[in-house]
Amino acid sequence: MAEINRAVKGTGDVLPSDSYKWQFVEGKMLETARLYGFNEIRIPVFEHTEVFRRSVGDTTDVVQKEMYTFDDKGGRSVTLRPEFTAGVIRSAIEKGLVNGALPVKAAYVGGCYRYEKPQAGRLREFHQFGLECYGTQSPVADAELICAAQSIFDRLGIKQLRLEINSIGCPTCRAEYHKALKEYFYGYKDELCETCNSRLEKNPMRILDCKSPVCSKIAQGAPKITDYLCDECKEHFASVQKYLDAAGVEYTVNPTIVRGLDYYTKTVFEFVTDFIGAQGTVCGGGRYDGLIEELGGKHLPSLGFAMGIERLLMLMDKQGIEIPKPSTCDLYVAVMGESASLKSFEIIKAVRSCGLIAESDIVGRGLRAQMKYADKIGAKFSMVLGENEIEQGKAVIKNMSSGEQTEIVLDNTFAEKFMVLQLADVDSFKL
Ligand code: ATP
Ligand code: MG
Numbered sequence: 001m002a003e004i005n006r007a008v009k010g011t012g013d014v015l016p017s018d019s020y021k022w023q024f025v026e027g028k029m030l031e032t033a034r035l036y037g038f039n040e041i042r043i044p045v046f047e048h049t050e051v052f053r054r055s056v057g058d059t060t061d062v063v064q065k066e067m068y069t070f071d072d073k074g075g076r077s078v079t080l081r082p083e084f085t086a087g088v089i090r091s092a093i094e095k096g097l098v099n100g101a102l103p104v105k106a107a108y109v110g111g112c113y114r115y116e117k118p119q120a121g122r123l124r125e126f127h128q129f130g131l132e133c134y135g136t137q138s139p140v141a142d143a144e145l146i147c148a149a150q151s152i153f154d155r156l157g158i159k160q161l162r163l164e165i166n167s168i169g170c171p172t173c174r175a176e177y178h179k180a181l182k183e184y185f186y187g188y189k190d191e192l193c194e195t196c197n198s199r200l201e202k203n204p205m206r207i208l209d210c211k212s213p214v215c216s217k218i219a220q221g222a223p224k225i226t227d228y229l230c231d232e233c234k235e236h237f238a239s240v241q242k243y244l245d246a247a248g249v250e251y252t253v254n255p256t257i258v259r260g261l262d263y264y265t266k267t268v269f270e271f272v273t274d275f276i277g278a279q280g281t282v283c284g285g286g287r288y289d290g291l292i293e294e295l296g297g298k299h300l301p302s303l304g305f306a307m308g309i310e311r312l313l314m315l316m317d318k319q320g321i322e323i324p325k326p327s328t329c330d331l332y333v334a335v336m337g338e339s340a341s342l343k344s345f346e347i348i349k350a351v352r353s354c355g356l357i358a359e360s361d362i363v364g365r366g367l368r369a370q371m372k373y374a375d376k377i378g379a380k381f382s383m384v385l386g387e388n389e390i391e392q393g394k395a396v397i398k399n400m401s402s403g404e405q406t407e408i409v410l411d412n413t414f415a416e417k418f419m420v421l422q423l424a425d426v427d428s429f430k431l
Helices: 019-035 049-056 061-066 085-094 139-155 171-186 194-202 204-209 213-220 231-246 309-318 338-353 367-376 387-392 414-423
Strands: 046-048 069-071 077-080 104-113 125-134 162-167 265-272 281-287 302-308 331-335 358-360 381-385 394-399 405-409
Touching (some): 139 281, 139 302, 162 231, 204 213, 265 302, 331 338, 331 367, 338 381, 381 387, 381 414, 387 394, 405 414
Parallel strands (some): 331 358
Antiparallel strands (some): 069 077, 162 265, 265 281, 394 405
16 A cells, blocks of 8 residues: 555656756757757657567567567557657658658657666656658768757756777678677586577677666677678768767767667767766667668668656756756735635736736635745745735835835736736746
8 A cells, every 4th residue: 555655666757846957858858859850759658569579670679678578458569668769750650751852850858767776867757859861871871860869968967978989880791790709608508697698699789788787798708790890881870970070069979889779880879977876878869770661661770869857956956057947926915804805816916918927826824824835936026915915006016035125006007017027037048
């Protein structure tokens, strides 16, 4: 029974006092996305399980261990989205976006679900923002996508985020590489974890992304994909770097990045920080040229990235980046008696239609308790309405921080006059 008062492990709440941070960050993300030509797409929280199995890959941690999969009452196997790419592609194929103007560009933001071991920066419900771009194999698209992510971090004031890039090649160069990897890892067969042993034959590259300390130590000595790239992939990777250089985006090439999902080809990248502990990857992405075909569409080379909003907020907090706190109450009207309450009801409605935040008593408190409440919610101005004020048709508005008082007539020009008064207050501009 105690469980009805407790959120499910690995989930969190965003309280009304904190949601402005999320709105600010998500707003900046979507706004920046629009500057790069990406508009928001909204897709269901769940899909047919097969959508993720096909795309994310059978040998990944996500599919093997982390998906929230269940049969619905109609006997369909459905899965809560562990990521967005698969669902966005499903939608782009189903709704015909892939037959329209190319490239298809879309941005998304929302919750993702993975059954992981909860810890700082690792949750079971977490939130991602990301971009998707379908229908271009040009390295310019890779560079543009990375620039868009960088630009979001810049606009949020985030510093010291390292960009690491790599190319993991195409199926052609990867065949050679898989052979070399298998040979190398077979030498350590007895030391690798059970999961990695099962990956040895099917997908040896997955071992490079294993989180077990033993496996990752062994992985450090493994052959590097960059030594196995075919000419086309090599050239593509060089060109991505040329464009990043032209845009002044700093990066390092890290040949150990392979990403946690199976669908990546060619460019992969991560934005990493040391500020927030072990879960330091804030953003990950890259190219997935075969994915749309894998999901039943035509051959359309594609790319995208996803960033974790919780990790991003943790990072901003650690770096002392202040998010502007919006006003919670511009005017509080304290009332004494029913006729004052009725007048106040009318007044605050007019103030609200001018776009300002107004509140009055809806609890039935005495005057002192009302003023205490006004203080608690951080009202910028307050006004007391009683029999006297109603009779005289005017009332005094008090600036709660300076104490300054101004008389305003209680007629139908009240809201406008109050607006002028609050605009003249310098503190009001402190959002
Ligand atoms: P990690 O290596 O940390 O497990 P991942 O490779 O599984 O990450 P992606 O699938 O690429 O992550 O997701 C993109 C981003 O989403 C990550 O860089 C991270 O910021 C965020 N993210 C992923 N899983 C979680 C989680 N369980 N809790 C919070 N954020 C997450
Ligand atoms: Mg993961």
